[in-house]
Amino acid sequence: MKTIKGPGLFLAQFASDEAPFNSWDGITKQAADWGYKGVEIPSWDGRLFDMDKAASSKDYCDDLVGKARENGVEITDLSTHLQGQLVAVHPAYDTAFDNFAAPSVRGNPTARQEWAVDQVKKSITASRNLGIDRTVSFSGALAWPYMYPWPQRPAGLVDEAFDELARRWRPIFDHAEDHGVDVCFEIHPGEDLHDGDTFEMLLERVDNHARCNMLYDPSHLVLQCMDYLDHLDIYKDRIRMFHVKDAEFKPTGRKGVYGGYQSWENRAGRFRSLGDGQVDFKSIFSKMATNNFDGWAVVEWECAIKHPEDGAIEGAQFVKDNIIRVTEKAFDDFTQDGADAGANRKMLGLG
Template identity: 60%
Template sequence: RRWIPILDTFDEAGVDCAFELHPGEDLHDGASWERFLAATGDHPRACILFDPSHFVLQQLDYLDFIDRYHARIACFHVKDAEFNPTGRSGVYGGYQHWVDRPGRFRSPGDGHVDFRTIFSKLAQYDYAGWAVLEWECALKRAEDGAREGASFIRNHIVRRTEQAFDDFASSGVGRESVHAILGIAPRRPDQ
């Protein structure tokens, strides 16, 4: 009742509405996302802002999530996290300072997120959106995180190839040239 008019307005403007699935929010995982889609009639403007750090803190498989929901991912926060469980406190760490919590955000590459595989999966599914640095590291200075984060993203972007590595047929090299390179005599027509 509330969201369909909002999503329809996004549709009229030609804009997607990307929800950041976040621990503690109404939409926080695949199951809550599916319920929202069902309630909005699978509205085409309902999309996802994918942030793998939130999946680490909830102990969810963010790679399987990409496989399941890639068609709805419209934005991507490049933010890392780590989860080091203890017997004393959980992901929110008893409201301790961030540096003392078992679950804490980190600069890209300093936590537990497998960004190499994430960027590969997004390329596999022809993701055309942005990869945006969201920096909330509990340890590192912001200016260091920004400097390192920009090159981290640049170095992880996977540009899709236009042809398969073993697609020799479209290389423009003819059979005669291949035979010459390999030192193979051409076959006679009667062979």
């Protein structure tokens, strides 16, 4: 068993143009003041991080790590959620996702996809320069517009989508293998990898590549009405990262999983600050400990109701209260009388 590291904080929802959230020095100090021991970097945010420098300069990375430690936190990992989304974009979403890309490649899906792949590869190189062995991303989506099986999907459509997804990600996994870094997909609606079946569909196509792994976020499974505890047991050998995020699902006679096109606060399923939702974190942290999870418990705040700073402050304490410092001995060790082969045989009636 292992004790989880934490609490960590994903900085994406807190970075802004307002001090102290507009600089690496300021935001890491604030995270530490809130009670966090680690931070996850949104790699696309130039106010906090320079991807090109991080991928090419160990000195830059050493300075980044040093400043964070000086302020009281470690770097847990790099996020490329936005860039990973652009590795595979269905044309229906070209406009919606175009602003995730650098201005120079917007409006050009081919150039945008090449840029996205380069960004994810750079995040892997940068992770190694930072001394980190895992990074989180989205898979992107080619099949998502056809998620619901009506109208009937043509034979081979989904297979072709996942074949292509594998073709695009395989070189990234190989690059990750060269650098000793795991790529962890956040299993998430809107991505082709949105549940266990779809993750396995990609995994099979990349020959069970060792660097193809998962980030576990129970909130996205709750909103799909999945058994998020069973999911932990099924994929424990592939789960390498953990977002601690709460959610609730309260269907009515008017709405359910699909949400009725309502705003987040008016959906049947919505994200909540830690402790305000329905997720059984006591069981999750117990399973994480017994499954030998060796990563960070990182808070991702996305509550539809509570103020982010309140959610962050409460979240740090929530994770501290739930992390299990695992025992190094059994509770009944005091009864142990040592090994005695002869006594064992006698107890079994073997003379």
